[in-house]
Amino acid sequence: MADPSTYRPKPGEIPTDAGVYRFRDQHGRVIYVGKAKSLRPRLSSYFQDIAALHPRTRSMVLTGASVEWTVVRNEVEALQLEYSWIKEFDPRFNVKYRDDKSYPYLAVTMGEEFPRAQVMRGAKKPGTRYFGPYAHAWAIRETLDLLLRVFPLRTCSKGVFRRAGQVGRPCLLGYIDKCSAPCVGTVTAEEHRAIAEEFCDFMAGDTGRFVRRLEQRMRAASKELDFEQAARLRDDIAAMQKALEKSAVVLPDATDADVFALAEDELEVAVQVFHVRGGRVRGQRGWVSEKGAEQTAEVMEHLLQQVYGGESPEAVPREVLVPLLPGGVDNLSAWLTGLRGARVDLRVPQRGPKKTLLETVARNAQQSLARHKVARSGDLTLRSQALQELQDVLELEEAPLRIESFDISHVQGTDVVGSMVVFEDGLPRKSEYRRFIVREGVTDDTAAMHEVLTRRFRHLTEPRERTGEDGRPARFAYPPNVVVVDGGLPQVNAAQAAMSEVGISDVTVIGLAKRLEEVWLPGQDFPVVLPRTSEGLYLLQRVRDEAHRFANTFHRQRRSKSMTASQLDGIPGLGPARRKALLRTFGSVKRIREASPADLQSVPGIGPAVAEAILTRLLADSEKATPAVNLTTGEVLD
Numbered sequence: 001m002a003d004p005s006t007y008r009p010k011p012g013e014i015p016t017d018a019g020v021y022r023f024r025d026q027h028g029r030v031i032y033v034g035k036a037k038s039l040r041p042r043l044s045s046y047f048q049d050i051a052a053l054h055p056r057t058r059s060m061v062l063t064g065a066s067v068e069w070t071v072v073r074n075e076v077e078a079l080q081l082e083y084s085w086i087k088e089f090d091p092r093f094n095v096k097y098r099d100d101k102s103y104p105y106l107a108v109t110m111g112e113e114f115p116r117a118q119v120m121r122g123a124k125k126p127g128t129r130y131f132g133p134y135a136h137a138w139a140i141r142e143t144l145d146l147l148l149r150v151f152p153l154r155t156c157s158k159g160v161f162r163r164a165g166q167v168g169r170p171c172l173l174g175y176i177d178k179c180s181a182p183c184v185g186t187v188t189a190e191e192h193r194a195i196a197e198e199f200c201d202f203m204a205g206d207t208g209r210f211v212r213r214l215e216q217r218m219r220a221a222s223k224e225l226d227f228e229q230a231a232r233l234r235d236d237i238a239a240m241q242k243a244l245e246k247s248a249v250v251l252p253d254a255t256d257a258d259v260f261a262l263a264e265d266e267l268e269v270a271v272q273v274f275h276v277r278g279g280r281v282r283g284q285r286g287w288v289s290e291k292g293a294e295q296t297a298e299v300m301e302h303l304l305q306q307v308y309g310g311e312s313p314e315a316v317p318r319e320v321l322v323p324l325l326p327g328g329v330d331n332l333s334a335w336l337t338g339l340r341g342a343r344v345d346l347r348v349p350q351r352g353p354k355k356t357l358l359e360t361v362a363r364n365a366q367q368s369l370a371r372h373k374v375a376r377s378g379d380l381t382l383r384s385q386a387l388q389e390l391q392d393v394l395e396l397e398e399a400p401l402r403i404e405s406f407d408i409s410h411v412q413g414t415d416v417v418g419s420m421v422v423f424e425d426g427l428p429r430k431s432e433y434r435r436f437i438v439r440e441g442v443t444d445d446t447a448a449m450h451e452v453l454t455r456r457f458r459h460l461t462e463p464r465e466r467t468g469e470d471g472r473p474a475r476f477a478y479p480p481n482v483v484v485v486d487g488g489l490p491q492v493n494a495a496q497a498a499m500s501e502v503g504i505s506d507v508t509v510i511g512l513a514k515r516l517e518e519v520w521l522p523g524q525d526f527p528v529v530l531p532r533t534s535e536g537l538y539l540l541q542r543v544r545d546e547a548h549r550f551a552n553t554f555h556r557q558r559r560s561k562s563m564t565a566s567q568l569d570g571i572p573g574l575g576p577a578r579r580k581a582l583l584r585t586f587g588s589v590k591r592i593r594e595a596s597p598a599d600l601q602s603v604p605g606i607g608p609a610v611a612e613a614i615l616t617r618l619l620a621d622s623e624k625a626t627p628a629v630n631l632t633t634g635e636v637l638d
Contacts, residue, residue, distance in 0.1 A: 004061045008047045014040040014069070020081045021069040022089070023060060027478055030089035032060050035078040037328070039069050060093040075331040076338075083305040090431075094302065104137040105130040106144065108153070108200055113189050114161070114182045115196035117144055117153045130315070131203040131282065146239045148178040150210070151199040154192065155179065159587065204277065204314070211237060255279050255354075257319035258307075261362035262300065263369040269299055270369035272361050273307070277317075286365070288372040301326035304346075308339060316340035321349050321358055382535050383426035389536030390482070393519070393528055394508055400481035401425055403539075405547035406456075406495075407486050408438070408448045409555035416442055417558055418452035419551035422480070423543050435554045446494045449485060453498040461503045480507055484543050488513040488527075489520050496522040512544045568592075571617050573610040581605060582614075593618040 019039045023032040036042035046053075046061050053061065072078050086094055107120035111127020119140050124130055144155070154161065156171060156179075164170055164183040174181035182192040202210055218233035259274045268288060275283040287303075300322060308316055316339050325348060326332055336344040349355040387399040394400070403423045410416040418436035422429045436455060438448045460479055485495045492511035499507065511520040517537060518527035530537040568579050568589065585603050586592045592600070592614065600611035 004047050004050065004064070007064065007066050009043065009067065014043050015071055016040045017071045018073070018075050018078045019069050019071040020078050020085060021067060022085065022091075023064040023093075024066045024068070025063055026065040029478055030085070030091050031063055032091050032093040033082055033085045033089060035075075035082040037075055037078075039071070043067065043069070056093070063093075075328055076334050079305070079328065079331050079335050083309045086302070086305070087309065104140055106140045106203065107131075108196055110193075110196060110200070114154055114192050116161075117155050117196075117199065124311075129200050129312075131200075145178075147199065147202070148173070149239050150214070150236045151195055151202065152178055152180040153196055153199050154182060156183075162587075255319065256317045257321055257354075258317050259321045259354075259357055259361050260300075260303070261323050261358060261365045262296070263362065263365035264296070264299075265369070265373075268369065268372070270365050270372060271303055272365040272368060274357065274361050275317075276357070284364070286368050288368065295327075297324060297327045300324060301328065301332060304332060304336070308336060311339070313340050316344060318342070318345065320344060320346045321354060322346065323358065323362065324348060383539075386535035386539040387426055389530075389534060390539070393530065393536060394482065394510065394521075396481065396508060398481070400508075402478070402480045403482045403484060403543055404456075404480040405484040405486075405543040406449060406452055407544075407547040407551040408445050408452070409548075409551035410438075410448070411555075411559065415555060415558045416448050417551060417555045418448060419547050419554060420452070420456060421543065421547045421550050423539075423546075426539060428546060433550060435550070437558070445487075446491065449491065450494055450498040453483075453495055454502055457499055457502045457504045457507075479504075483507055483509045484540060484547070485509070485511050486514070486544055486548060487511050487520075488518070489524070492520045492522050510540075512540050517541065568614075571610075571613050573607075573613060578603075578605045578610070589618065 016038045018035075018037050020033065020035045021039060021043060022030050025031050034042070046057070046067075050058055050061070070081065072081060104119050104121050105124075107118055108129045108131075109116045109118070109125075109127065110129050111125075119137050120128070120130070148155070152173075155173065156164070160171060161183050164174075164181075168184055170179065170181035170184050170186070173179035174184070174186070180187045180192055180195060182189065187195075198210070214233050214237050218230050218237065221227075221230040221233060255276050256278070257276045259276060261272050263270045263272075271287040271289075273285050274281050275285070304320065304322075304326060316336055318340075320336065325346075329346060333344060333346045336346065349358055387401070390396070391399045401424060405421050405423075407419050408416065409419070416438040418438055420434040420436070422432035424432075434456070436452045438451055442448050442451060483495065483499070485491050488511055492509055495511070496509045499505075499509065509522055512518075513520060513527070516529075517532075518529055519537075519540065520527045568574060568582070574582075581603050582592055582600075583589075586595060595615075597608065597611045597615065600606050600614060601608060606614075
């Protein structure tokens with residue numbers, strides 16, 4: 001670890017303006033991002049007596065090797081730049097809020113010509129409106145099933161939608177009036193979009209307008225003695241009210257707010273948020289994270305940055321209720337107001353039902369932290385034990401906090417690919433995974449591994465590629481402690497030779513042989529045999545198997561594309577763009593072969609001559625692949 005005095009800025013060098021600062025480690029990787037109203041006192045506080053610092057802050061300062069800063073005009077700009085840098089660099093000492101579970105959302109794909117309602121998880125996509133999160137996917141499906149009789153919105157996949165349009169018949173939901181069936185032209189795209197927009201308005205909390213409208217239509221139908229229509233509208237109202245009952249009324253007014261609460265100990269912090277729309281709890285979400293180098297007020301500030309920074313304006317509520325005011329509350333309120341386009345009230349409730357709700361959210365946060373600690377205690381202990389075992393067995397100076405594993409996949413020397421997976425602190429870091437396409441002519445596993453390792457580690461020995469224009473470390477710029485290859489002594493020696501050729505000598509290379517799960521080191525005649533119950537061996541197996549899975553998945557994708565493309569290669573007039581258009585329209589070569597010339601000509605760029613050439617080639621290939629057989633004798637005919 002570095003001595004902070006070696007990179008402490010000179011007295012008077014740090015400005016007193018507002019700004020954002022970054023600590024970097026010896027490899028140039030950003031490890032912490034912070035902001036300050038005045039940079040000089042804030043940065044000076046990190047270089048005081050080490051013993052007086054918080055343990056997490058002390059670890060960050062000792063890990064750092066340099067500090068840099070950027071001056072901005074005001075604190076709001078500092079807040080925006082800090083958020084951008086945290087998202088870009090993913091610093092290890094900033095708090096990272098990871099969901100304590102994967103929450104499903106009810107999503108409406110408004111960016112499509114015919115919007116679709118569906119259950120979605122994971123990263124949010126542009127052009128899609130999200131409602132939730134919900135605790136369970138079945139709760140979304142129940143709510144959606146109730147509301148489809150009022151808002152007959154499309155819910156089918158693209159493939160089902162396309163096939164229904166091709167055959168001219170809607171699916172079951174279209175026949176029972178739970179879908180307006182835009183696939184067969186029952187409604188126009190504009191009419192279907194209007195249904196989707198009304199559905200979104202209802203889910204966003206504007207419920208009274210629709211209930212009142214249905215009640216008026218029901219009374220009108222009753223006066224006209226159209227009792228069948230009146231009964232149908234009555235059932236629609238009942239379905240709407242039943243969907244509303246699934247959200248408990250928690251506030252007497254039409255409150256539009258997000259309510260946050262924290263629960264923390266010396267190492268971790270748990271966060272819970274209730275999303276209240278129209279006075280009802282529409283969703284609940286939680287995070288559990290290791291503490292960074294921040295105080296509690298800064299934790300609250302960074303939490304709000306990460307929750308709302310990437311959201312659309314309608315996702316920012318009118319009120320944000322928190323257990324304590326974050327640092328720079330006025331600037332944070334101004335930032336939220338700018339995101340929403342209207343005033344956002346950021347405050348701590350003092351009395352009444354909103355304070356009672358905050359206490360309920362706080363109890364949920366405490367329970368979440370307790371559950372997380374019970375679930376993780378064994379896992380954290382075993383991971384630490386595994387890293388310690390590997391450090392002892394491999395005689396490393398420090399625990400292997402970053403492990404990289406490589407594998408090669410091919411079929412008889414064709415479509416050769418390589419994979420690289422990364423484990424940090426004993427856990428997979430999928431954002432660091434990489435895939436390699438090995439050049440043509442390399443069919444041997446050892447030669448392919450030599451090429452992959454050379455390409456990966458060349459980035460550590462060429463200074464011009466270590467950093468980008470913004471000073472951010474480029475890809476592969478962070479070295480591993482241990483490299484794991486699949487195989488025995490020949491594979492290990494080949495890997496060591498490849499790394500030596502590019503000048504890498506301070507990274508330990510090991511091989512894990514599948515048959516007896518032996519650990520091989522370069523130049524050693526005998527392997528290291530770890531006990532079958534060893535946590536270190538289990539970690540190496542996970543790393544090796546993950547690299548194998550990642551390589552095989554990539555190889556299957558490449559092989560599938562090459563096989564599909566090869567059947568359409570060489571057809572006169574059919575270039576890459578037209579091939580993609582055909583596959584996008586029909587989905588597979590089999591469906592293209594079964595299509596008529598008129599169907600093929602409906603694809604942009606496909607004329608009569610090209611359509612005839614496509615069918616002639618595919619039908620000829622089909623006849624070659626399926627020889628004629630005499631049904632009496634079973635003899636294959638020429």
